Amino acid sequence: MAERIVVDPITRIEGHLRIEVEVANGKVTNAWSSSTLFRGLEIMLKGRDPRDAWLITQRSCGVCTYVHALASVRSVDNAVGVRIPENARIIRNLLMGAQFLHDHIVHFYHLHALDWVDITGALKADPKKTADLANQVSPAGKSGVNDFKAVQARLKKLVESGQLGIFAGGYWGHPAYKLPPEVNLIAVSHYLEALRQQARTARLHAIFGAKNPHLQSLVPGGVTCVADLNPDRIAEFKYLWLETMDFVNNVYIPDVVAVAGFYKDWGKIGGTTNFLTYGEFPQSEKEPDSMVLPRGAIFKRKVGDVQPVDISQIQEHVKHSWYEGEGALHPASGETKPNYDKLDVGNRYSWMKAPRYKGEPMEVGPLARVLVAYGKGHQPTKTAVDGLLKKLTIPQEALFSTLGRTAARALETKIIGEAMEGWITQLVTNLKNGDKKTYQPYEMPEQAAGFGLNDVPRGALGHWIEIKDKKIGNYQLVVPSTWNLGPRCAQNKMGPVEEALVGTPVADPKRPVEILRTVHSFDPCIACGVHVIDPQTNEVYKFKVV
């Protein structure tokens, strides 16, 4: 007998997401992904100054601020035809690299780890054995037996008080949790360490971004952080970068490997079929050829056959979304005409449109980037991926999975982080040689059109702008989570997360932690940052009016 489960909202994600699945014989047989919040940012951009678009779009999200800023500024660069100076490109890359380091650490430890790590299981651990194991997992790790004792004591206090605080609402004790007590304790301990580390890593943005959050140093034609291009600021950046890389190499990656070792069955669950990446981190004007992470598309899991990307082949479908019509349009001529009636998974069920490339749903994000780079023979990626497969003794096919997605995120954190060192060196060399240029002036044309493509922590992000009478005539965003979490298209093909969920085991429909594992592995962000305090959730309490 099939049974329907609705998880609404999915917690520990950035945004509002509703997942409905059909379960039969302990496995998901069908799935529908709905974004229940309307993001009509495009509508309010019309008629504004194109130079302001990046400041506005970065406010649309509470997490991915910089990535929207960069995509937007690139779209205007492209429309007005300005070539940015090398230093500007390096600074933009460094800020993007910093975004990856921060987002991926936070994703693994604070948004995803608790799907795999049982907080209450850590209470049963022996601190001495934990310290020995931690030393095996990562000889350069910093936690000793007393640290684990202390963490365990704090955790015990939390559990005994009944106020789990940040750990409330988990499916603790669920049979799908497979880690031994000691690994649970290592992970909980590193969860706290990651909390400290991310707070410091977040400062990377403040150095060349003028402020964090919502940095201020971009401008079409370049960057504006001229005053910060001095030895002190660059050294500060490098120090925080080094510290973060130490964490990535000696804590994050060893933890992912250790945890994955107990969940190898998840190398067969949660996979998708097609992958797309726009590529990121241009090393010269030649795009996409000069990008560190290459641009490419993979169909039917053929990693050895990476296709070039033809941007004109992107369309957004609305047949199953709350917009007018049934058609599919390219983003450059995209429309945003909301038309909500009711949530009906047989018909229209999401505020997201359904992006398709050459008519196919495409997974975007870390796994897509790693597969494309691997397929194109990018050496650091090959080394990292092959090393991981060997360590875990799993086949290459295991990458097409929830485990593969989460592991790919960790591997690319290291790959991107290591590339950043070269950019810092290049920046210093340029400045030493007297090249201080960070901005290229340009004329705002009466009419123009352009696009900005990024590959951001969550995947392929595109902004399309049309300039009319020096104002924004049309503006469309196609964001990574729309690719991954969008609904079915006009041909009724499932979106990637829907496809990934089919086949997922569900041991207890009332506590579907397995569904969360796969959904969280995509790092959903359906943001636009509503942020209102709502005391109405409490029925009896009224705040005093002052």
Place this chain on the structure above:
Amino acid sequence: MEEKHILVLGVGNVLLRDEGIGVRIIEKLEDGYAFSPNVELMDGGTQGLRLLAPISETDHLIVVDAVQNGQPPGTLYRLPTEELEKRVRFKNSLHQLDLVETLAYAEVLGHRPSAVIVGIEPADISPWGMELTEIVASRVAELCSRVLEEIERAGGSYTLKDDRAPPVANARCEIRDEKR
């Protein structure tokens, strides 16, 4: 540190009309006043965890935000967060890791500041508009005064910038390109 460090954190999304009031108040205060060195003003936007560093490093946190409490739009509130924590979720928040959670994280790290929220009942938080509604805009000056009172109560001080008028009830703020 002898003097208590005070962080005034305006949060909210400026694209959702009154939802952005916290950020607008910070802009107004920065524009109109000079503060004692122990007072820091910050536009926190819609961030959660990225605010953990500043939050866990301050002694006293004053949050300025829109508060939906079923009272007439424009109603001002003062909420001590100890009360808030137990009873309130950021229900409409797009961020599971939001301010209340960030405070909880700060506690786990052992650096939780004392905190108070100064807020206002919004009239309209629908997407998308960058201007405050008239009713909320008309309370901006008073809300600024409330925040200034909180700063004084916590041990900070301020002076009016010479060439500026006190904050007026015109909060139409345009985002402009900052060319420096």
